[in-house]
Amino acid sequence: MVPIELPWNPFNQLDPAPCIKIVIANADETIMAGRAIGFEYPTPHEITALIDTGSPFTIVNRVHALNRMLAQTGAGTEIRTLGGKAKCGEHSGTISFPGTGLKRIETLRILSRDFEDERYYSCLIGRDVIRHWKITFDGHSKRVTITD
């Protein structure tokens, strides 16, 4: 497996963490079951995700979760951030990493919440995904390397 490399300058305030392009969609079984009864699902849409070792879960913008028609499996999950507490929706979905060679993560619990005033990314990739990877950061070259 060829490692992927992402640029990250931890000293740049506008570069809070390494980012990666992802596609979040329903699991194949969900789509098959839905299509069998006439549901239509939107085509996959690439978004930018920030790799966040400080988050136990992957959290996506609530609007994106609704637009992608992610199967909802819960509500009211509470998270605490420096800004206070927030309640999140819960969904089931898959995450793939187009153009990287990283394996798709199947049937993951994905939280959703409002991403207020966040222009640069629509998702936090949490430790539930990171646990599948080996990640290193080279401070000299300011590059993050990921293999799975």
Add this chain to the structure above:
Amino acid sequence: MAPTAEFEAELKVFERYRREWSDAHPGEYVVIQDGVVLEGFFQEYAEAFKAGLKRFGVRRPFLVKQVWITEPVYFVA
């Protein structure tokens, strides 16, 4: 839409059994739709979701809930 607007019936069922389930199956997952509780507990979320999908389909959402005696609050930095 408020995130708590859904699963009211399922969460009531969950609350009714929370203590009993958390004694016997802490950290495992349970699947509920309306008043129907899917038989069995699941070690992994993915297992629980697939079982729920098989039983309830996709017409209406079903709850997949991890069993704890108190609701955890997850810290996101």
